[in-house]
Amino acid sequence: MKKIMMILFVSLIAIGLAGCSSDENVIEFWTPLTGDDGAYMNELVDEYNEQSEQELEIKHVITSDMYTKLYTVMNSGSGIPDLTLIHADRVPSFAKQDLLEPMTSIMEAQSELNEDNYLSEAWTAGIVDGTQYTIPLDIHGSAMYYNKDLLAKYGVEHFLDDDIVTYDEMLSLEGKLDEGDYVVNDALMGWVILAQIQNLGGDIQIDGEPAVNTPEMKQAIEQTKAIADAGLMTPYGEDGYLMFQSGNVLFSTDGTWSSTGHAQVESLNFGVTNIYSFEPDTFHNRASSHLFSMMNNEERTDEKEAVIGDFLEYIRENSIKWAEAGQIVASKEVNESPEYEKYMQSFFTKNEAEEDSLHIYTYEHYPYVAEAIDTYIADLVHGEMDIDEGLKEMQKVVDDKVAEGSLDIENAETDAEE
Template sequence: MKQFDFFAGKQLSGKQVSRRQLLAGTAALGSVFAAAGLTGCGGTASAAAVRDIAFWHLLSGGDGIKMQAMISAANAANPGFKVHPTVLAWGPPYYTKLAMASAGGRPPELAIMHASRVPGYAPGGLIDPWDMSLLAEHGVTAESFAPRIWDKSQHDGQVFSIALDSHPFVMFYNTDVAGKAGVLASNGQLQVVTSPQDFLAMAREMQKVTQAHGLSFGYLGSGSQMWRLFYTLYKQHGADMELTPGQPMKVDRDAAVESLEFMASLFDDTVAAKSGDIGTGIAEFARGGSGMLFSGIWELPTFKKAELPVDAATIPTLYGTPASYADSHSFVLPRQLNVDDGKRRDVYKFVSDMLKGSLSWAEAGHIPAYQPIVQSQAYRELTPQVHYANAADIIAYDPEAWFSGSGSDWQTYFAENVQNVLLGRDKAADGWDAFVRRTNTLLSRPNPV
């Protein structure tokens, strides 16, 4: 009797069906059933339809825990997809891997990028622009963001990043120390100071209470830490900084030198310790060894956990123009060789859910970028977060260049030229001029990505 090959649609002319043919045929038949939406006993079509979304980010520690909780909540609310996060090391390793993945055609569907790093990636086609009409389907529009944050999301007229937050460099202060030093205002918050001299005087009053230092600010080995304070002070001069490829750096040299001179004046072993790294500075403040700390808002959970009597505010405006260095954790779409429309729509829904669930992100200290959260009563009840929420209106993002931004080598070059200024070994003008020369070398080179 002749046998019929169901899969080839022909007879086998009396030949026996081999084991390999049988297995291949069975697999093909299973594919036919799956395509038709049929499953075996106990299976469901919906389970097979769940789409996997790869998501890269660089958030660890307390931020990482918060992020995972937000991802889990979004996954639970959206049974049609599941977001799988991959956490990579902060700084150059992360951005290098993200660029290589996009260039090599194997990127994740979604990634976190600091807004300040977008100008180095958008021109080279490593990230795709966002379709705001798709986000609008989920109630997210340009009006959902503070003006400065929204402006930063764009490059050459297209939206390349959707900010989750802004995370400014702020001033924490110990309310017990400040109260004993007599520098609290009637509202229980720190007195307003408007000049470098007034700030130094306030710090010295706090030092009399702590018998150690008035201010903690660790900086050794951290270009990011040095740059955050410098750029805050520089922008408070009302000064701009332009980094145009092929042209020398445009900068207000006097404002830059004055900012560095003030920073160096802090490290006299009374106002602040002559030297110390970030960890040393945070530990000193946490144990009550100083009255104030300059640091990022991401340190707030540490002080809350330690039950420190802490409040916070934007860094005092010492040179006339309110300004606060900040960056934003932003969602970007790594360039896909072949866009899966279903997954791409899932990504838009996921991002909208993350924005709408960012009150929990605010609890970790960050200022949500999504304005309905900031304007909610629940956010207004968060202290000290509400006391520095105005930072979103005075954000000073890094000057745009392919080499600038959070965790960049440019900030490392800043440290190489400025650290000795803060240690009292070099003059501020000499350190600054050396940094300008290094920057001009970078400006003479093309964007490698």
């Protein structure tokens, strides 16, 4: 009896461990796409597998905390996925840590996977020191939705004539709104500020060092605070996104993907435009991008790479489905097709000026900067905290994280030896 139990026990463990090893006939494709996005990607992968004549199949694995898992498998060296979908802001640090395999061989095999066939901002987000590490799927970023009925009610439809709503235009509504109505909400405020920094000609780094406490940052926050001070911004701590959907806010500064959510609100008559700006002729929309990448893995066979190339080429030609998720599809073949025009986000690719307005930050320590902005921005814009004090603290937080997080391991070892 004991022997039988022992055998059962050992075989159970063996089965469990066997489940961990990767399947040679499947291409593991990890994405952090939860919710509807994941379902759209599933459809794309299924469609590819159905039409594909390749022996290998793509297996889409949705992992909500993908980056943590990626760190784990890269550290252990086993279970590394064959293909991953990562965000643009990860590329510089992943490349620096030597986690990514260049796309060179894939691009050689698939000649259409080249810069000319994609939105330039998405394509260049994958370049680090002249090497192409990623192939883009989309750009997703800030967008400003407007409530058509409210614009008509207050007689300000002309704000949209040039596709740019300025601070001055918004401030001109001071004292003219009914109680409970607001000009703009504070959704994704951090991204709005990052767009303003570009509008003012600033940056978040100076010579590679993080620059948060800058005149441009201060001006951007002060000007945005002026809207809040004038009572035109949805109040501190309230759900501005929901208030826009309930028809009390003229403009909502959220993401390109929100169009699907807004469309589900029957009474909401809305459109999309650029994030507000200082001047009508300078405007930016802070963006990010989903990028296909291959984590460094010696076990990835040439055969697998060939199928990955084939899959990426299929996506380039057929990713119109991805537009349904509200994303700006990076492939020009898709975003220049007549079918794409029916999607609201086609606004951002309708001309060169719009394409140029999409800005992806590629600074190595961008994530630390963005985190600091997100932590402090609501308190600063709503006057809960002094701006100078806040900027100083933000700069300190980022500096300390950079000093601690970007350890040059070789140097540290030398220091320790000394």
